[in-house]
Amino acid sequence: MSDYGKRLLSKGMSGADVEELQIRLAGFRGTLPDGEFGPGTELQVTKFQADVMKQSSPSGEADSLTLKAIDEFADRFPIDFSRLKCRCGKCEGFGRGNFKGKYLGNQKVEAFHLYEYPGIHRMLLWAVRAAHFYMPEHRFTFSSGYRCSVDNQQHHRNTTNHCGKAVDLDIKLERGENKQDDLIKCRVVRGKLVELSNAQIGWTAKNRKSLEPDNVAPTWVHYDVRSYEPKYLADRYFCTDLAALNARVPISF
CATH class of the missing domain: 3.30.1380 (Muramoyl-pentapeptide Carboxypeptidase; domain 2)
Structure with missing residues (x-):
């Protein structure tokens, strides 16, 4: 995940940072951590943007605001x-x-x-x-x-x-x-x-x-x-x- 947080992630992309995104959004429809940004990962991002970020027109792209919102989401729900x-x-x-x-x-x-x-x-x-x-x-x-x-x-x-x-x-x-x-x-x-x-x-x-x-x-x-x-x-x-x-x-x- 060395590159996570360094680029916008969108459909068609691949890499360890995509895998990390898939892990963090496991509870939003969910897909596998295969590192391939396909329709399943796009749905994960879209659901997070709509349900957590309350975006009326979610893009399905994991931009910097979305990645920061995922970090904030983690802080809201710490694990003991x-x-x-x-x-x-x-x-x-x-x-x-x-x-x-x-x-x-x-x-x-x-x-x-x-x-x-x-x-x-x-x-x-x-x-x-x-x-x-x-x-x-x-x-x-x-x-x-x-x-x-x-x-x-x-x-x-x-x-x-x-x-x-x-x-x-x-x-x-x-x-x-x-x-x-x-x-x-x-x-x-x-x-x-x-x-x-x-x-x-x-x-x-x-x-x-x-x-x-x-x-x-x-x-x-x-x-x-x-x-x-x-x-x-x-x-x-x-x-x-x-x-x-x-x-x-x-x-x-």
């Missing part, structure tokens, strides 16, 4: 990494990089990949910011973030999503609300994430952000990127603190 750290008491919060290329059983698919990724996927956390923006009526908090292999052993589980590829969002209930209210709210939130952030319920489609269905996660919202191809799960997409998530650079054009 203390709530994302693993609670095992053994690792430093985001695993120890163990088990890369090793899988649970004989199925070499991401759902069974035991690798402890080096942090939380940046696209996932930028997408969470959009959830806060689009649904201010809800008070979200992280109920679960990173779970390394030690934490899995401590709790007698073998799932791998939370080794950097998933977060769980909890919706704080108002006084007098009950579990049924919680279930309904989570169902509505999932529907909006499908509509607004190009997510899917379940893991059928490749390269889409995924949500656990309510029969698996009835009173929380599980959001993950386990359906991404390996190239979109490279170590460089993961972060362990707010500075790395924001990757703030001066806008100089």
Whole structure:
């Protein structure tokens, strides 16, 4: 992303700065961080300009005002990494990089990949910011973030999503609300994430952000990127603190 912030980005362009733009706008329809500014990326920019910047005639081009608005958007919705750290008491919060290329059983698919990724996927956390923006009526908090292999052993589980590829969002209930209210709210939130952030319920489609269905996660919202191809799960997409998530650079054009 060395060139991010140095040029206007528009349809037909490519590069590491386009990839960075795609990451930061992951919650606005969303596309893949392939570094190619195509129709999907143009839609991301257009949605951000219309919904966040309140532009009546969004250009779909990421000019300096748009890039600065994205930075301001990040400041409006900071991410509390203390709530994302693993609670095992053994690792430093985001695993120890163990088990890369090793899988649970004989199925070499991401759902069974035991690798402890080096942090939380940046696209996932930028997408969470959009959830806060689009649904201010809800008070979200992280109920679960990173779970390394030690934490899995401590709790007698073998799932791998939370080794950097998933977060769980909890919706704080108002006084007098009950579990049924919680279930309904989570169902509505999932529907909006499908509509607004190009997510899917379940893991059928490749390269889409995924949500656990309510029969698996009835009173929380599980959001993950386990359906991404390996190239979109490279170590460089993961972060362990707010500075790395924001990757703030001066806008100089």
